[in-house]
Amino acid sequence: MIGFLRGKVTHLLTDACLLDVGGVGYRVYVAGATRSRLKPGEEVTLFTHLSVREDALTLYGFYSQEEYNIFQLLISVSGIGPKVALGILSATSVENLCRAIHGQQLAVLTKLPGIGKKSAQRLILELKDKVGGDDGPANEFDAAPLPPGDDAVSEATAALLALGYSTAEIAPVLRGAKAGMSVQEMVRFALREFGRKKT
Numbered sequence: 001m002i003g004f005l006r007g008k009v010t011h012l013l014t015d016a017c018l019l020d021v022g023g024v025g026y027r028v029y030v031a032g033a034t035r036s037r038l039k040p041g042e043e044v045t046l047f048t049h050l051s052v053r054e055d056a057l058t059l060y061g062f063y064s065q066e067e068y069n070i071f072q073l074l075i076s077v078s079g080i081g082p083k084v085a086l087g088i089l090s091a092t093s094v095e096n097l098c099r100a101i102h103g104q105q106l107a108v109l110t111k112l113p114g115i116g117k118k119s120a121q122r123l124i125l126e127l128k129d130k131v132g133g134d135d136g137p138a139n140e141f142d143a144a145p146l147p148p149g150d151d152a153v154s155e156a157t158a159a160l161l162a163l164g165y166s167t168a169e170i171a172p173v174l175r176g177a178k179a180g181m182s183v184q185e186m187v188r189f190a191l192r193e194f195g196r197k198k199t
Contacts, residue, residue, distance in 0.1 A: 005061065006045040009038050015086070015162035017061070019046065028061035029082075032090035036164045037063050049075075051082045060086060070094050070131070077119075077126050084114035090161035098131040113157055153177075156186035165194065 005028065007021035016029045017038055028046060030038070038044060046061030047068040060082055062068040067089060074085035088097065091112050100108040101123055109120035153174060160170045173193045177186050 002048050002050050002059070004045055004047050005059075006043065008043050009040050012038060012040060014159055019044070019061075026059055028059045029086060030061050030063075030162075031067065031086050032161050032164050033093070034061060034063040034067065035162060049082070058082065066094050070097065073127055073130055074123075077122050079119055079122060080114075087113040087158050087161065088115065090158070091166075101127050101131050104128060113161070152181065152183050152186060155183045156190065159183070159187050160190055165190075169194070 005019055005021050005026055007019040007026070009017050010020050010025065011018040012035065013027075015035075016027055017035065019026045019028050028048065030046070034046070044063075046063065047065055048062070049060045049068070049071060051058040051060065060071065062071060071082075071085050071089060074080050074088060075082055092100075097112075099105075104124050106117070106120050106124065109115055109123055110117055115123070156174060156177075157170055170190065173190045174186060176193070177189050181189065
């Protein structure tokens with residue numbers, strides 16, 4: 001098991017970074033919160049999880065021990081794999097997620113990408129006694145509803161989350177996307193809209 005990697009960030013990708021560790025470039029998949037703290041050319045230490053499958057070895061990296069720990073809890077839940085767990089951590093903060101699970105806030109959890117009612121129930125059942133947090137309402141801004149739609153919308157949302165946008169920003173923009181758009185077209189459309197709002 002690789003506990004952590006320390007090296008220089010050479011590239012920032014949509015949902016990953018390339019980390020130069022002693023001349024070896026590791027592709028490390030990261031959530032939005034970690035990605036937002038990385039800058040090309042800077043040295044960084046990432047806590048890592050190595051996912052081993054028959055057809056792939058995949059590294060997931062986390063800026064903080066806290067984020068790493070909640071990732072480990074998420075993937076321990078039946079039906080939640082590393083990609084879904086990373087999407088969850090891109091959609092909301094660790095604090096907000098723990099509050100929603102501890103407070104058994106099903107309506108908030110089902111708004112997270114890749115989480116349906118059954119998955120949300122499993123999260124509560126298996127993790128409510130393992131996570132800290134008060135029983136106050138979770139921040140609805142972080143868990144704003146994703147636009148309804150097909151897999152293309154979900155994939156476009158995941159890509160935008162990885163770029164550092166929040167679900168509260170993404171949802172209203174993607175509602176304006178035309179039916180039948182591909183994932184790439186939706187992402188380009190959203191980025192154009194975000195650019196207009198900044199001007």
